[in-house]
Amino acid sequence: MLKPIPRANLSGDEDVSGLAVRTLFDAEETPLLRYAFSLVGRREVAEEIVQEVFLKLSTQWDTIDSPRAWLFRSVRNAVYNYIRDHRREILRCDEVEMQSTGAVDESPEALLVRIEAIGALRGILEELDKTDRQLVQLKYFEGLKYRDISERTGLSIGNVGYRLHHILKELARKLRPHGIDEFS
16 A cells, blocks of 8 residues: 655745655665566666656746656656667667567557567566576576576585576565566
């Protein structure tokens, strides 16, 4: 459930609104960055979008009733605008991946769903601890066998298999709320 952000009584006092925006920034910057990153999949772009949204908030503070909800909605809209405006760049970055999955002839809606799914997966992978993220990277992005992963990480072959199995189960569980399952 969204927790409401207390509103300051703003009687035109710019210092009070600046303090409130700063407090809100300190509380919500990290969740907003994670949200933006999960949608766009690029850290630099997520940071830029969140910064722009906070700047916009500071100029419109007096007119916004629910700042936290406004922030998340504005970040979502800014990400969708970014995706729409930079579609060619995104398509080039994901072209090889899309060709390998046969998704070249997708409709714009299906493409947006796929991009959101990729963003959600990237966000969830970022939440893994360093060792688990390394195991996923070595197995699924570099295509190494368990024996090779074992040699690189120092883990036993059995431990590599066990951990990857449980990592995949956890990833699947976390992706289900995003509408991604084994049939997607």
